[in-house]
Amino acid sequence: xxxxxxIIEAAAELIALNGLQASPVSMVAKHACCGAGTIYRxxxxxxxxxxxxxxxxxxRITRATLAGDDPSGDIRSRLSNMWLNLFxxxxxxxxxxxxxxxxxxxPAICELKQRMAENELQSxxxxxxxxxxQQGLIKDLPNxxxxxxxYGGISTLVRLAHKVPGLKENxxxxxxxxxxxxxxxxxxx
Amino acid sequence: xxxxxxIIEAAAELIALNGLQASPVSMVAKHACCGAGTIYRxxxxxxxxxxxxxxxxxxRITRATLAGDDPSGDIRSRLSNMWLNLFxxxxxxxxxxxxxxxxxxxPAICELKQRMAENELQSxxxxxxxxxxQQGLIKDLPNxxxxxxxYGGISTLVRLAHKVPGLKENxxxxxxxxxxxxxxxxxxx
DNA sequence: TAAAACAGAATGAACGTTCATTCCGGTTAA
DNA sequence: TTAACCGGAATGAACGTTCATTCTGTTTTA
Numbered sequence: 004x005x006x007x008x009x010i011i012e013a014a015a016e017l018i019a020l021n022g023l024q025a026s027p028v029s030m031v032a033k034h035a036c037c038g039a040g041t042i043y044r045x046x047x048x049x050x051x052x053x054x055x056x057x058x059x060x061x062x063r064i065t066r067a068t069l070a071g072d073d074p075s076g077d078i079r080s081r082l083s084n085m086w087l088n089l090f091x092x093x094x095x096x097x098x099x100x101x102x103x104x105x106x107x108x109x110p111a112i113c114e115l116k117q118r119m120a121e122n123e124l125q126s127x128x129x130x131x132x133x134x135x136x137q138q139g140l141i142k143d144l145p146n147x148x149x150x151x152x153x154y155g156g157i158s159t160l161v162r163l164a165h166k167v168p169g170l171k172e173n174x175x176x177x178x179x180x181x182x183x184x185x186x187x188x189x190x191x192x
Numbered sequence: 193x194x195x196x197x198x199i200i201e202a203a204a205e206l207i208a209l210n211g212l213q214a215s216p217v218s219m220v221a222k223h224a225c226c227g228a229g230t231i232y233r234x235x236x237x238x239x240x241x242x243x244x245x246x247x248x249x250x251x252r253i254t255r256a257t258l259a260g261d262d263p264s265g266d267i268r269s270r271l272s273n274m275w276l277n278l279f280x281x282x283x284x285x286x287x288x289x290x291x292x293x294x295x296x297x298x299p300a301i302c303e304l305k306q307r308m309a310e311n312e313l314q315s316x317x318x319x320x321x322x323x324x325x326q327q328g329l330i331k332d333l334p335n336x337x338x339x340x341x342x343y344g345g346i347s348t349l350v351r352l353a354h355k356v357p358g359l360k361e362n363x364x365x366x367x368x369x370x371x372x373x374x375x376x377x378x379x380x381x
Numbered sequence: 382t383a384a385a386a387c388a389g390a391a392t393g394a395a396c397g398t399t400c401a402t403t404c405c406g407g408t409t410a411a
Numbered sequence: 412t413t414a415a416c417c418g419g420a421a422t423g424a425a426c427g428t429t430c431a432t433t434c435t436g437t438t439t440t441a
Contacts, residue, residue, distance in 0.1 A: 006386095022299060024213070027430055029389095038388030040433075049431065108297045110211060144368065147352055148345070152372065155344040156337070163336055179333065183341065187376035195420090216396060218423095227422035229399075238397065 007045040007055075010035045015056050019101040023053065023109050050111045057106050057115065060099060065124040067092035072127075078135045083181050085128065086153060090180045093161040100161050125150070132188075141188055152187040156180075196234040196244075199224045204245050208290040212242065212298050239300045246295050246304065249288060254313040256281035261316075267324045272370050274317065275342060279369045282350040289350050314339070321377075330377055341376040345369075 004012075013035035017026040028049055032039040046052040068089045072081060093100040106112045121129070132149050135141035141149070157180060164175050202224035206215040217238055221228040235241040257278045261270060282289040295301045310318070321338050324330035330338070346369065353364050 024299075028432080029430075032389090038390095039431085040389070040435095041387055043432070044386070110213075142371070144372070145352060148349060148372070151348040152341070152345055152376065155348070156341055156376075159340040159344070160337060163334060174334070182331070183333070183337070183376060186378075186380060187341065187345075187372060189375075191375060191380060217398080218396080221423090228397085229423065230421050232398070233420070 006035075006037065006041070010037070010042055010045060010052065011055050011059060014052055015060070015102055016098070018053070018056065018105050019098045022105055028052075053106070053109065053111055054115055056102070057112050060102055060106065061122060061124070063096075063099060064089070064092065064103070065122070068124055069127060078131055078138065078140060079185070082128075082131055082135075083185070086157060086180060086184050087177055089154075090157050090160065090177070093158065094164060097161075097165055100158070100165070104158070104162070128153075140190060142190055144188075149188045153184045156183050156187070195224075195226065195230070199226070199231055199234060199241065200244050200248060203241055204249070204291055205287070207242070207245065207294050208287045211294055217241075242295070242298065242300055243304050245291070246301050249291055249295065250311060250313070252285075252288060253278070253281065253292070254311070257313055258316060267320055267327065267329060268374070271317075271320055271324075272374070275346065275369060275373050276366055278343075279346050279349065279366070282347065283353060286350075286354055289347070289354070293347070293351070317342075329379060331379055333377075338377045342373045345372050345376070 010031065014026065014031045017031055017034060028042055029039050031052075032042055035042070042052065046055065068085050070088055071084060073084075074081075076084075128150060129146040132141060132146050136143055160175055160180060160183075199220065203215065203220045206220055206223060217231055218228050220241075221231055224231070231241065235244065257274050259277055260273060262273075263270075265273075282292075317339060318335040321330060321335050325332055349364055349369060349372075
């Protein structure tokens with residue numbers, strides 16, 4: 004494996020486990036089997052390393068969420084497909100679920116988000132919201148609000164399922180996830 | 193004002209503004225007009241001070257949310273009343289809204305939450321959920337999931353309204369808040 | 382052999398916490 | 412009435428620790 008990959012991987016593992024603040028560079032170095040100085044050959048600052056971890060994470064999540072999307076399908080099934088993809092990916096990859104929890108509140112990442120233009124995932128989902136609104140299917144609310152109702156619910160479900168063992172298999176079904184997401188934002192006749 | 197109140201107040205102000213990590217004890221002391229050592233006459237550690245800030249915050253939020261609750265009313269109007277109370281309180285008190293964002297992700301507070309039994313606010317809302325489920329009004333899902341759909345949505349609305357000026361007055365209405373909360377969790381016939 | 386990569390010790394800044402000292406209101410002694 | 416005394420509240424400089432970053436000597440590579 005590429006050395007910088009190795010460093011990003013070690014950082015991701017530690018941050019997911021202990022949080023950003025409890026993951027000093029020296030410890031990342033130890034887990035990446037290199038010296039602390041070596042990390043600075045690849046990243047100017049710790050902040051840059053954390054950004055790299057975040058960007059890779061978002062790539063994985065985006066790829067997983069958009070998998071199998073059929074642009075010719077109807078809105079509802081496209082959205083359903085994405086939500087289930089996301090739900091399953093986070094359920095199957097608890098490390099990435101923990102990582103995004105940790106990173107999305109880190110000041111460095113908040114800044115990064117604001118610097119970046121809308122990302123691929125967000126813009127894809129938002130344009131679907133737009134279409135849905137035009138078809139009279141979806142509430143006329145800001146995309147950010149709709150997005151939060153979808154993502155917030157999913158991430159909470161995943162966290163719960165992980166905390167309460169046995170909950171996932173018995174209670175939290177795909178239908179439930181879809182029902183929550185969809186009922187919250189759709190127009191009810 | 194009591195000295196320890198003064199310290200808690202200064203800490204709350206700074207944490208809401210700069211975040212926990214960017215609020216060293218020395219700075220809290222300066223804003224509370226006392227020496228750093230004085231803080232340790234009232235709180236054994238910084239962590240204890242932060243816990244005190246959090247507990248006071250939750251008291252304010254609980255009081256505001258439960259205001260005017262009529263236990264003899266029907267479920268829907270009781271929940272509606274609480275959600276509007278909470279929405280308005282956070283809208284009118286952006287400092288407390290920021291504070292809860294900052295604190296709810298702090299490791300010290302996460303631990304505190306787990307140590308504490310269910311708080312007054314949570315248990316009140318959860319028992320309403322329970323009643324609603326028995327009446328066939330509300331989805332048969334874990335209370336935590338329902339709770340997140342309600343609180344998560346409200347807090348996001350408040351954050352958005354605060355970020356985009358003019359949004360609050362024009363777009364985000366009480367009806368919208370109620371619609372989102374209610375549609376997400378109710379059973380649709 | 383020259384240059385690039387590497388490791389980990391060294392550095393210095395930031396921070397939470399401690400502690401010897403000062404300050405201040407009340408109590409006692411003369 | 413005044414002066415000496417007392418206790419504990421307050422202070423902020425100093426300490427020890429942690430951590431990101433830099434430095435330096437060594438190893439690997441070409």
